[in-house]
Amino acid sequence: MNKEQLTYFIKEKAKEYSFIGCGISRSRFLEEEAPKLEKWLKEGYHGNMKYLENNFDKRLNPGLLVDGAKSVISFLYNYYPQEKQNSESYHIAKYAYGEDYHLVIREKLQKFVEEIQNKVGQFSYRVFTDSAPVMERTWAQKSGLGWIGKNSLLLSKQKGSFFFLAEIICDLELNYDEAFPTNHCGSCTRCMDACPTQAIISERVIDSTKCISYLTIELKDQIGEEFDGKLKDWIFGCDICQDVCPWNRFSTPHTEDKFNPHPDLLSYTKNDWNDINEEAFKILFKNSAVKRTKFSGFQRNILFNKKT
Structure with missing residues (x-):
């Protein structure tokens, strides 16, 4: 099987596994991302997520994650729900409605790899979904799957942004897609305007310490009084910047029972x-x-919303 045939096989197999997007990039050092990441960390926008300070070089170079890496295969997996919570209730981010996506998607990718191995034999690889130092949105953009919006999420004209990102980094030589060439946010600032804590401090730059998702998940201390009345009934994560995004009018319900x-x-x-x-x-x-x-953190989030 030559690289053209293998690339075709991978993309067709991705559809069988219900991925709504699959693009492939040549593995390389992300030189242009290094100063952006360094500045973001230096500003302290990662808050208590100290693990983001680790493995700086690995985040920028897939070859440090997989020896001899040649390709980054990026995937999109839809999680937009058919039914949503009672709008008058406290809110949980839509991605967390069902089973943990890390487990669901990792299992799919492992089976996916086995099918590739049945075609070409053993090869070096690792699978990822928000589980290691991988700049997922950058690789997805470089593989043609969309652009990075002002809220720092990957956006697709056809699919919006309610999807998970996942990758197979491997030493297979494949045909590579062109990077997504344009940004379709234009002059729209709905995500920035809607954020009640003003966590989007400039285009594609998020101060995590102000983000409701960070405050309700990553932060282990008490939530600061400066956020009184600003969590808007979110008790795990937040979808505000996605809910207001015009491109999400194209979101369609997922087909994953889990x-x-x-x-x-x-x-x-x-x-x-x-x-x-x-x-x-x-x-x-x-x-x-x-x-x-x-449970203790979840109760903290409920009580914080209740008091305000």
């Missing part, structure tokens, strides 16, 4: 959330990314 929420999640009222106990939390969020906060 991303469907526990039925109670959609019907819970604020009173239900206020009264939730640890046993109910474990049942409601079994195998869910929400468990990252632990």
